[in-house]
Every structure is written in structure tokens, then in C-alpha cells.
Amino acid sequence: MSAATPAELPREAAQRLLDGCPLHAAIGLELLDWDASRVRFAFRPPALVRSDGAGVHGGAIATALDTAACFAVIAAVGHDCGTLDLRTDFVRPVTGAELSVTGTVRRAGRRFAFADATVETLPGTLLASARGVFTW
């Protein structure tokens, strides 16, 4: 839609933050788009996070959502942040092999930010979402 605004933190620094915790790669998260208003990940959940090889564990979904919302805040404010609280909604069963996770900042203040994240199929069907408050 609109042209991407450059993120406050270079993409390389974001990738290093992401690499700092092996859980991100272990659940199949890979950073795709990095700009100040929106960050997007590929999410390819491996057998590790599936129940009997099928449905994706809600915890892995929450991890992907928390990561996307948190990194959206990082892109907007230019430094690391922590999650104060997060609400996750499991809108539809998550079973696919290739998903998209997007984080967006709703408002970033001096001390807090409100951010959202969604897990969608590639055609754009909403599967799960999260909304939280982040601080630093």
C-alpha cells in the first residue's frame, strides 16, 4: 500500500536480536519485512510444535505473535523491549505448513507501546491474533 518507512533499528540488528534466542528458528519463524510501521515473518511450524503431527500448539502461535508484536515495537522505537501483557485469540484452528505473521504498532509512547499481531494463511485468512502492551 504505502511505501515502507525505514525502521529505527537496522535490519541486521533486528536479525541479531532474533538470533539471540534459538526458539524463534525452532518454531519456524523467519524475518521477511522490516519497516517502522509493520514487520512480517514467515511461520513454517515444524513437527516440534505440532500435536500428533497436526494442529500447531497454541504456545507456538503465542510465541510467533508475541515476537511479531514485540519486533514491530522494536522497529518503531529503535531498541529492544519487553512484553508487559498479551492477549491471544485463537480464531481458527492452525494446521497449515506455510503461514504469515505480521506485527503492527498501534501507538508508541515514551514508556509504553500498544501493538498487535496476526497469524494468517498466505491467502490472508485470519487464524489467530494478539494484542499487548510493551515497555522498555
Added chain:
Amino acid sequence: MSAATPAELPREAAQRLLDGCPLHAAIGLELLDWDASRVRFAFRPPALVRSDGAGVHGGAIATALDTAACFAVIAAVGHDCGTLDLRTDFVRPVTGAELSVTGTVRRAGRRFAFADATVETLPGTLLASARGVFTW
């Protein structure tokens, strides 16, 4: 306090449900207490879920909380369930090696249940909590 009420589902069946998804063991969750009103897990977060080897990823904490609350519902109603939504609060930084995760049902109805979970240090300091609605 009170004597444990037998869970509606045998402990062996609960353990099989737990073993059905490798993520539980991968984040260091182990079932300790299993009764109808409360379930308790040991939570020993490995390097996989730590950022730069220190703080535990919020996603792993959310996974532990979701699992404990969900299994508390399973213990109460006697069959598997799914999470509709979950609020997680990150009350204090989580860095320890040996934690305790407890799930409790607040109300189980015919079609859904309200349940809580907490992550605490072994001496009982609250580190994180969750509250959600579960259905089947």
C-alpha cells in the same frame, strides 16, 4: 490444603496428551501433580528458550501457562480442550533454572471453562500468570 480430588482423566492419559506434542518437553515442562482441581508442572527452561542464555522467552512462558491452564481444564472435564483466548501477564523477569507452573479451573461449564495459570519460583514468588477461556 484440601485432599486432592481425583482427576476425571487418568494421569496416564494426560501424560499421553502431553507427549503428543514435543514442544512440552522441549521447553522443559514435566507433569508433577494431577488432580481435578489443580495441576502442577516442573518448568526447567533450557537454553533453547533463553535470550542470549539468560531471560526466558515470553513465548515459552506463555506456552507453559497455556499448557497448565488447558490441562487443569482437562483434569476437571475429563477430555481434551482447546484455548479460545488467553491473557498473559509478565509480572517479573523470568530467569531461574527451576520453576513451578500451576493451572487451576475457575469455572467449568457444559461448553467452556475459565482457567488460570501461574509461573512461580519454588519459594512461591509470582513471575507470570495467565487467564483464559477453553472450549471443546
Added chain:
Amino acid sequence: MSAATPAELPREAAQRLLDGCPLHAAIGLELLDWDASRVRFAFRPPALVRSDGAGVHGGAIATALDTAACFAVIAAVGHDCGTLDLRTDFVRPVTGAELSVTGTVRRAGRRFAFADATVETLPGTLLASARGVFTW
């Protein structure tokens, strides 16, 4: 944007449901738009819900958001519903005299619906939002 889809419940029936509780009018809510995918209210908070005549009480904001999300579900499913849980975010201070409250359904199933609501200024600045699960 898109043409409005007719709501499953006639507008008159929705207005009667709304009139069934005097709190709606007392906090300054008035139904404006009524269609199956979105409902919109005018929200003109009176002195009753203001602290020292200025800021609008979070409880009145939560009431407006709960009402808008709930009526969005009613418009989509065609009958009354109840709120199971609701998360409200107070994104910016709410002080204005004339606000807009919109409810939208994210997914309506056979037994549950996920819905959102926002409080905005007339120019469209987000002041508060809510997300919840509704059942019937």
C-alpha cells in the same frame, strides 16, 4: 467502502434491545449505523461519566466498547448474545465531547463470535479499543 450488508436483525429490534438498558443512553450512546458487518454509535459522554468534569471514566469507555462489539455480533448472528470476556486498551486519554464507537465481528461461529470495537475521535484518532469473545 463496500455497500452495507443488511443485518440479520432489524434495526428496530436492535434499538429495542438497546433501550432495554437505560445505561446506554445515560452514558451518551446512540445507534447510528446498523449492518451485518459493522455497527456504529455516536458517543457523547455526559458529566455523569467524567472525573471532575474532564476525563471520561474507563468504565464508561468499556461500556461503550462492550456494547458496540456485542451489537456487532447481534447484527451478524441475528439474536442477542452475552460477553464471555473482553480486553480493553486505553490507548489515549478520552476527553472529547463527540466520539465515534464502532463494533466489528472478526469471526462468528455456531456457538461463539470474536468481535472488536474502537472508540475514535470524529477525525479517526484511536482512543481506546476492545476485543472479546461472545456467546449465546
Added chain:
Amino acid sequence: MSAATPAELPREAAQRLLDGCPLHAAIGLELLDWDASRVRFAFRPPALVRSDGAGVHGGAIATALDTAACFAVIAAVGHDCGTLDLRTDFVRPVTGAELSVTGTVRRAGRRFAFADATVETLPGTLLASARGVFTW
């Protein structure tokens, strides 16, 4: 159980804060207990907040819960605060004439606090609860 700890703010100042917004009295809230670890209100919902004279509006319940949690934080920190976000769970239908609303602080830090609130019948059955983050 334990003896009450004196609140950081005198009860008279708390009552003035409460009187600053007419909504509190209009929904039937009256301050009963005021100490640093717990605040308690009588909640006698009038016809204003009932649907067709029966069930209490979720918005009035959310208002009571928000107020109790917020005032628990005020009692603990000694000054006014605002709600950042609040999750409300409607655990059972609320229809009674005389209810009890209690707010408790889970953790108060330098910049924000986590607090809970419950609406119960006088015999102590849980009807609704809330959990939120408060700041100042």
C-alpha cells in the same frame, strides 16, 4: 486473615477521588474497606444498569471491576493512577441486588502496577473478575 496495612493514601482522599466521578455512585458502588493490600466496595446495581430490570450490564460490571482494581493500586502507591488495559471475565450471570467488589494489587513497581478485581455474591461465589495494568 492478616491485619490490614494502612493505605498510602488517607481514606478521605480516596473517597474524594471516588466522589469526583458521579458514575461510581450511579452504578451503586460504595467504599467499604480501605487498606494497602486490598480495597472492598459494596455494589448494589440499580435499575439504571439492568437490562429489562434483571441482568446487570457488563459495562457496569467492568466499571466496578476497573474502579476496584484502580483503587487497590491507589491504596498501594498513594496517588491516582490510570488503567492501561483491563481484561474482564464474565464467569457467571450477575443478577443479585447486593454484591461485593474487591481489588488487590499483584505487583506495584515504580511506573506501573498489576492488579486484579472480583465481583462476588455476599456468600463468596465468583461472578466476574478483571486483571489489568495501571500506570501513573
